[in-house]
Amino acid sequence: MTTAEETAGGEKQPWAEVTPDAARRLLVAAVEAFAERGYHATTTRDIAGRAGMSPAALYIHYKTKEELLHRISRIGHEKALDILRTAARRDGTPSERLADAVSSFVRWHAGGRTTARVVQYELDSLGPDARAEILALRRQCDAEVRGIIEEGVAAGEFDVLDVKGTTLAVLSLCIDVARWFNVDGPWTPDEVGALYADLVLRMVGVK
Amino acid sequence: MTTAEETAGGEKQPWAEVTPDAARRLLVAAVEAFAERGYHATTTRDIAGRAGMSPAALYIHYKTKEELLHRISRIGHEKALDILRTAARRDGTPSERLADAVSSFVRWHAGGRTTARVVQYELDSLGPDARAEILALRRQCDAEVRGIIEEGVAAGEFDVLDVKGTTLAVLSLCIDVARWFNVDGPWTPDEVGALYADLVLRMVGVK
DNA sequence: CGGTGCTCTAAGCAACCGCTCACCTTCGGC
DNA sequence: GCCGAAGGTGAGCGGTTGCTTAGAGCACCG
Incomplete structure (x- = not known):
């Protein structure tokens, strides 16, 4: 219901x-x-x-209510990291891999919005130890995306002023999908994924 | 400035x-x-x-604890709308106005992160009536940004596939600044504002 | 001076919170 | 048939919550 x-x-x-x-x-x-x-x-x-x-x-x-949140957060972040890692390490040009990473990451946030919302927005409700563990996973997500962008810059495919800042903006854009998606929106997760992949390629200056 | x-x-x-x-x-x-x-x-x-x-x-x-949140939310949203409206209605090309809107909107979210965080992320804690009132303000924010983008497209300055989706992505990008900013970040609000203005101009395909 | 309205406090109420405990049921192994 | 472990329940404990009430302090005004 x-x-x-x-x-x-x-x-x-x-x-x-x-x-x-x-x-x-x-x-x-x-x-x-x-x-x-x-x-x-x-x-x-x-x-x-x-x-x-x-x-x-x-x-x-x-043991406690917080352990529930901790378990949810860890499993969710591991899934998110797996999605990004799979996209980052497949064959293809940096452009293709970045588009793949963004579209699948966004699809996960849109389609599994219930889960993603908890995973991304309830982090502060964890205690210090659990929080630190989750933050480490989050830094790994960041590193995967930054890796793709750095390779694209090195290959001359991308034109980026601030790699670190752009990485953060790309991830921020994807994550925030969990906040606004599907309060009776007109888009499917696939459509948002495709739109966002295009927007991100523009952000990194693909010709 | x-x-x-x-x-x-x-x-x-x-x-x-x-x-x-x-x-x-x-x-x-x-x-x-x-x-x-x-x-x-x-x-x-x-x-x-x-x-x-x-x-x-x-x-x-x-009267209640919720009335406090309601007052905070309304005043905050009015301020946010004022920022966007000022940028949208000043003189200049659509590119200039969009860059101005994004950079000042981001500066507000970064510099006044305490306020912005409450305004943007505690909406669901309001009751139905107060929530509906705030959502109306939020739609006005959306309309201001969409207006600039539509003018840019009409003037041939922008190259956008999906105006509605791009508008949402731009606002989403700015709003999420309140979530991640200053958790020991190396940027000032001005720097993030400038970076984001550049990224958004890329998203709308400014040549 | 006595009243009047406004601001604030000490004390506390009813409800609800996370969590525990004594006890019950089910079930595979011997 | 008996047993111990595992999974489940109803009742309830101590503490906290949002909010209320009775009344104190104090400026202002006739």
Whole structure:
């Protein structure tokens, strides 16, 4: 009833690695609740209720409410890093790889908006240790994109004034998709991905 | 060139219009607390404490905690709209006006990051009525930027495939500055503004 | 001087929060 | 048939939340 499946956007079975079935149901429920109301506004009773369980059941599988957010954040960031890494290391020119990286990264943020929203916007709700761990993953995402841009500049394909700043802007553009996408928007994730790939190629000065 | 009231990293006095002095102190305290911890994680006791008052004093000037967020959001959005409107309606070519709009809009998000963060990211914490009012202001922001881009296309200065999508991307890029700026970044608001103005001109295909 | 309105405080209420505990059910192995 | 582990529940604890109430201090005004 709440937020229908995002199968339309292409989210497959992203939480298959969460092994006890009840633990996965709780985690999926937490993703939905966090995305809708935010971490602090979500109660453990709400999460357990969405998973069809009593409030106490949550604490059999997770030590605290924050551990749920931590798990969601880590798995999500690993998925995001995997997407960028795959695009960065395939065959092709820097232009092709950058376009691939941006379009698939944007598709993930648009199609799995529920997940992406939690992953990208609830970072500050984590404690210092968990936060530092996630930030390390985020720096790796940054490095993958910067690598493509640097190669494009070295190959003479790109014309960029500030590599670091442009990298940050490209990632920022993609990430913010999770904030605005599909509040009854007229675009599919594929369309936004294609549009954004074009815009980013313009940003790096592809002739 | 720049409105010099924005000192580096510091807050200006944009809240001069909030008339009883105690009410303004409470509102400024709320902006800081909401930006640091988020709306739901902020307690009314924390807000009152920052303003040097007892918890009950808050309710003399504001009916609820949500009314504080509403006031902050409305004033902030009006300021943002004012910035875009000023840039859009000044003299100059579409390229010049777009660059001006982007750089000043970005400067506001970077320099007044505390305020901008609350304004842009705590919208969902408002009730339906207040939320609808703010969304109307946001659509006006969108219309100002789209207007500049449409004029640039009509004048043959810009080469844009999807005006609506590009407008959204430009605003998204600027808004997301409030999320990442100054987490020990090496840039000043002016530098980010200049970089982003260049990137946006590339996005709209200025020759 | 007594009243009047405004600002602020100390104390506290009802509700809700994250989380725990004693206890119940199910089920495979022997 | 018995047992211990694993997964689940209802009840509830201590603490915190947004907000209220009774009343104190204080300028102003007839």
